[in-house]
Amino acid sequence: MLPWLIHGFSTRQGGSSRAYGGSVLNLGFTKDDSKAAVERNRAMFLSKLGANGDSNNKTKPWPLVTLRQVHSDIVRFVDSPAKALLAGDGLITATPGLLLGIQTADCLPVILVDPKRRAVGVFHAGWRGTVKRIVEKGVGEMRRCFGSRPRDLKAAIGPGVRGCCYEVGEEVRAQFESQFAYAAKLFREVEESDPVREKYPMLFLTARAPGHSDLPRKIFLDLVEANRQQLLAVGVPARSIEASPLCTSCRTDLLFSYRAEKGRTGRMMGVVGIRG
Numbered sequence: 443m444l445p446w447l448i449h450g451f452s453t454r455q456g457g458s459s460r461a462y463g464g465s466v467l468n469l470g471f472t473k474d475d476s477k478a479a480v481e482r483n484r485a486m487f488l489s490k491l492g493a494n495g496d497s498n499n500k501t502k503p504w505p506l507v508t509l510r511q512v513h514s515d516i517v518r519f520v521d522s523p524a525k526a527l528l529a530g531d532g533l534i535t536a537t538p539g540l541l542l543g544i545q546t547a548d549c550l551p552v553i554l555v556d557p558k559r560r561a562v563g564v565f566h567a568g569w570r571g572t573v574k575r576i577v578e579k580g581v582g583e584m585r586r587c588f589g590s591r592p593r594d595l596k597a598a599i600g601p602g603v604r605g606c607c608y609e610v611g612e613e614v615r616a617q618f619e620s621q622f623a624y625a626a627k628l629f630r631e632v633e634e635s636d637p638v639r640e641k642y643p644m645l646f647l648t649a650r651a652p653g654h655s656d657l658p659r660k661i662f663l664d665l666v667e668a669n670r671q672q673l674l675a676v677g678v679p680a681r682s683i684e685a686s687p688l689c690t691s692c693r694t695d696l697l698f699s700y701r702a703e704k705g706r707t708g709r710m711m712g713v714v715g716i717r718g
Contacts, residue, residue: 447717469543487711507520516530518534519583520542535563536716538715538716577673595678597682597683611661
């Protein structure tokens with residue numbers, strides 16, 4: 443435990459938004475939800491984290507720094523609240539009293555902490571950001587800005603869509619194969635089932651050689667492993683990398699999932715900050 447560190451990953455439970463069924467903790471300014479509800483939710487979340495200020499001591503709530511996320515490899519260094527919303531997919535700081543936040547609803551939120559330099563970062567890693575090496579570059583930016591050594595870093599990969607559910611196309615696999623020597627281990631293939639074929643196999647007997655099939659195959663990407671491999675590749679120790687086992691697509695009772703909910707869903711947040 444690091445007493446100077448604030449960090450966490452939100453779920454969908456316990457908020458005041460009613461746009462997505464029940465009372466949920468939507469932390470994103472989505473088109474379906476009201477700004478007032480999201481602001482209440484954010485204040486509630488900050489309160490649970492201990493970053494909402496203290497009325498007795500007259501301290502103000504921590505500024506929440508977020509980004510206009512664009513599925514990029516852009517990492518922003520911040521030392522004060524930005525006057526305008528920055529575009530990018532990573533935030534790093536060594537300044538106490540700022541809360542850095544990344545919004546997700548299937549993509550991975552990844553938190554990096556340097557206990558020795560008291561520096562932190564948070565990153566938005568969907569497949570596009572991952573193939574562009576967003577967390578790898580995040581480690582590099584922490585080294586450049588703060589002198590962080592990869593062997594000192596601790597990483598937490600939050601809830602996201604996991605390999606059980608993350609179906610992608612052949613073009614996604616091709617992009618990973620063009621970038622990573624270990625790409626093959628990130629994908630698995632499953633032959634689509636055909637109920638008619640299974641019930642009436644004799645109808646499908648042809649001269650096709652044994653073992654061949656004309657059934658399409660589904661391709662699934664293990665996004666968590668892809669990001670873990672990047673962290674290992676730049677020198678973060680395996681023992682210092684933790685990943686949530688929760689899949690957003692499997693657990694829509696607990697988490698928001700853009701895919702499972704057909705695009706009409708809220709946003710969770712991964713956040714990190716440094717106490718003064």
